[in-house]
Amino acid sequence: MAIRKRAATAKKSKAKLDIRTVATAAGVSVATVSRVMNKVPTVDAQLSKKVWEAVQRLGYVPNTQARALVSGRSRLLGVIISDITNPFFPELIQGFEDKAIDVGYEALIGSTNYDLQRMEQCVQRMLERQVEGVAVMTFGIEQPILERLSSEGIPMVFIDVAPRKKNISIIHVNYDQGIREAVQHLAALGHRRIGYITGPHLLHSANARLDAFLSAAERVGIRVPESCIFHGDHTSEGGSRGVEHLLSIKQPPTAIMCSNDVSALGAMHAISRAGLSIPDDISLIGFDDIKLTEYVLPPLTTIRMSGRDIAASAVYALLNPGTAPKQVETSLIVRQTTGVPPKAALAKTSSSRSSSPKRHR
């Protein structure tokens, strides 16, 4: 009696549908099937059709792991971000994902939460999956990452600043453009005293924005005293505190610019708590143009820095390690938080704002 070899009598025959099965079904060799699947042009059209038919009929799907193993190409791109709760990142991640898929890759996402250990784990995961490149979108240099990945020769891309290595590229964001537009917009409206709420000291992007603001202000002849610059931390609370400070100085600004939108949102709350109206009493401009800004009331005037643009540039940079990535532009989006300064503020008297600001409701 022959041993019955039928794997399963049930409908779930799970007949190990691999490239060989297809080859047999199509009456060709596995090599041919492989060539067809990879669209190698030198395959005879007849055979090719037979193979596709077999693939279709059997519902064959190639195994990416095996492919990656033998070819040495994982078709995986890593992207590392810092803070999940930062509303700037979803768009960036989505853009990265989309772009990666466009070029036949998959995205591996890691978030560090500013935690070095989580960062290490991220890097480990990326290494294990054999990523072909890693975009470090944390807006800060993270040394531990560099050592491991860089030494493997894996292409990397950073924002704004990174050590000089030949497998590392940098996406430069043109902060000046958008910020200059914003300052000019404010100046055109008649503002002469502009406050600025900046981000964390050691965040390059925050410093770059502050510098851009300072030089833009200078260009339009606006003096920015120390007291008009508040060092926040890119959180909503930081924005609130910034407003409290700026409203407390001798000559409060008639307009405030924030280093990011989340700060600006906090600033909005603080301004409204102070009984002042936006933009009637004070104008406000954010930075990032996160989704939130459109929904908020009044919709926030802000400087757009497209997460999708950055993501696209990053994917491009990873796949073309030699070439310099495209610079990312920023631009002013005028919504409804900017307007002419109140008349009182325009008077030359030093105590320009009435001691008890008129409550708005």
Added chain:
Amino acid sequence: MAIRKRAATAKKSKAKLDIRTVATAAGVSVATVSRVMNKVPTVDAQLSKKVWEAVQRLGYVPNTQARALVSGRSRLLGVIISDITNPFFPELIQGFEDKAIDVGYEALIGSTNYDLQRMEQCVQRMLERQVEGVAVMTFGIEQPILERLSSEGIPMVFIDVAPRKKNISIIHVNYDQGIREAVQHLAALGHRRIGYITGPHLLHSANARLDAFLSAAERVGIRVPESCIFHGDHTSEGGSRGVEHLLSIKQPPTAIMCSNDVSALGAMHAISRAGLSIPDDISLIGFDDIKLTEYVLPPLTTIRMSGRDIAASAVYALLNPGTAPKQVETSLIVRQTTGVPPKAALAKTSSSRSSSPKRHR
């Protein structure tokens, strides 16, 4: 003269650091290295230490592809969402990602944008990467997905509703709880006329929320006429149109509940455009508790449905195909868009609101 075989004189020796290298370096077999890496308990502590040292010293990182290929386990979990721009999803994705990593998996994200072709591509990608499970978080049943994945016997999890198959589980969201709390909250405040802006007709979650609202209203003895229900589409615009409609009826509601937060945000804009104040003239409650709601002014009272909870439940369900996933709870988060109805509205007269609503600014 012997052929010089040294691969590279440069520092980038790239000496093919695989499990064999480690085995040799540690003076053991590859099997032992494999066992150590996989924490098989029966390995001698001495050898284990030697192996770890070698791993450390060489900087060895196992190749996931090879692992997956031979073991048949990809350690990949797919998650499919619909609309990127829906602010509810980032939290869900982040939660899924985190949870997956917690249990030693990686997340593969796909977004369909309501496009069937993109959906197909998603499924194809997941199949090719040999995902061990797929969470379909689109809040709708998508037939095409089912056919392919389900027939492969891949565990799947849906929200609210799905075909009965043994590899498919369903996460039930307890809409009633949060919605009942909201209605009771409104009733306690004194509201007797509550408007409701619902979502797309064929979205199960929207219908379930509407039903929950209707029965909750009935429980507290509030009658909800047809005219108080506006069929929106879960967009901001839908919310605006809903408000316009609800304010136009003979007896406008003093409170409005929305099927999701984005609608509620649109509603806020429309209400403010109408010259009415929240919550003085009208109360508003959203659904989802997306990040946005805290930042908005005034902060939105809403019903929390945790994307993280759903994600956690989904990951659990995928890894335990037999067992029923945990139900996800919802609950009211009271912020500042709900208050007592205006006195005028409390009068028994049918034309309760003055014909020209007092403008707020």
Added chain:
DNA sequence: GTGAAAGCGCTAACAA
């Protein structure tokens, strides 16, 4: 243009 065969790096029998 097509096929046979040699692995990619690893795990899992099986043997020792």
Added chain:
DNA sequence: TTGTTAGCGCTTTCAC
């Protein structure tokens, strides 16, 4: 307990 070895499913020389 440890080592040897046969593949996992695929791509890719290398002959034909």
